[in-house]
Amino acid sequence: MDPTTLTKVAARQCSEVPHAMPLWRLLERTLVREPWAWTMLPVFAAVGFGFSGRTPEVALVSLYGVAQLVVPPVVLALSVPTLASRGIWSLWAPALPRPGIAFAAAALGAALGLVWPVAAATVAAAAIAGVPPAQAVALLLTVALTVLLWALLGALLAALTLDPARALSGGLALWAFGAIVYEPALVAFAVAAAARPFEPALAVALLVNPAELGRVALVRALDVPVFAGPTGVLVARWLGDTPLAWAAGAMLGWSAALALAAGLVFGRRER
Numbered sequence: 001m002d003p004t005t006l007t008k009v010a011a012r013q014c015s016e017v018p019h020a021m022p023l024w025r026l027l028e029r030t031l032v033r034e035p036w037a038w039t040m041l042p043v044f045a046a047v048g049f050g051f052s053g054r055t056p057e058v059a060l061v062s063l064y065g066v067a068q069l070v071v072p073p074v075v076l077a078l079s080v081p082t083l084a085s086r087g088i089w090s091l092w093a094p095a096l097p098r099p100g101i102a103f104a105a106a107a108l109g110a111a112l113g114l115v116w117p118v119a120a121a122t123v124a125a126a127a128i129a130g131v132p133p134a135q136a137v138a139l140l141l142t143v144a145l146t147v148l149l150w151a152l153l154g155a156l157l158a159a160l161t162l163d164p165a166r167a168l169s170g171g172l173a174l175w176a177f178g179a180i181v182y183e184p185a186l187v188a189f190a191v192a193a194a195a196r197p198f199e200p201a202l203a204v205a206l207l208v209n210p211a212e213l214g215r216v217a218l219v220r221a222l223d224v225p226v227f228a229g230p231t232g233v234l235v236a237r238w239l240g241d242t243p244l245a246w247a248a249g250a251m252l253g254w255s256a257a258l259a260l261a262a263g264l265v266f267g268r269r270e271r
Contacts, residue, residue: 022105023096023102023106024102024105024109027110031078031109032116037117040070048063048125048126048128048129049129051129052128052129054129056129056131056135057219059129060126060129060135060218061215063122063129064142064143064214064215064218068146068215069179071147071150072146072178073175075111075118075151078114079110079111079114080167080168081168082110083107083167089162100266101267103159103266104266107152107259107262110151111152115144118147119140119143122144123136126140135218138218145248146214148252148255149251152255153171154171156261157171159261159263159266178209207246213247213250216247
């Protein structure tokens, strides 16, 4: 999505019907109509066909893993260029009594606009793969919260830099760390500290990375410990019988912290 397009639309909204549409609503409508966001639908459908002959447990875990690889970079690539555009904020910020709150609301609007195509893609893939409805709902919840989390992380980076390239590169670097480096590092830490009481540190590490906690929570909810591994045993011990609630709470907590930080940073900086 070209940020100048949104700038032109915003200018037209201001000139034709002043204050007719809040900025968050404009971002939500713009992103939900973004064709690149809907490319996830055929991608997820293809993945669903690939796992249609497997057991529901394998399909669920695999779909979640694919979502964690595909959704964050797509969310960052579509939301960050707009949120970090100086042209948009030079147009809108002077008319906003509370720029920080408006920026956080705009980030939430961007997340809402991207939730719809991601939700449609997730539901289609789960149906094609034969995932039972209750498990599909759990998958949909975790993937929707993933969209929210990464949209707000991108918003914080955008507020810090107001430079689309720098904010996007920083977000992709964090995604690469979480998707590629985090789990091997966690396993290496567990092996190195096997003779020490490392379980509290491991539990904190899982809460710091809600994506990994969501994966373990899903497989614990399925009661398939072979997928959960040793981290699943620790999650069951530390987080009890409601790991999905802990995963959702961790994602919502991080999202709220990121939204607050993005609003504070943007409200205090020069635009």
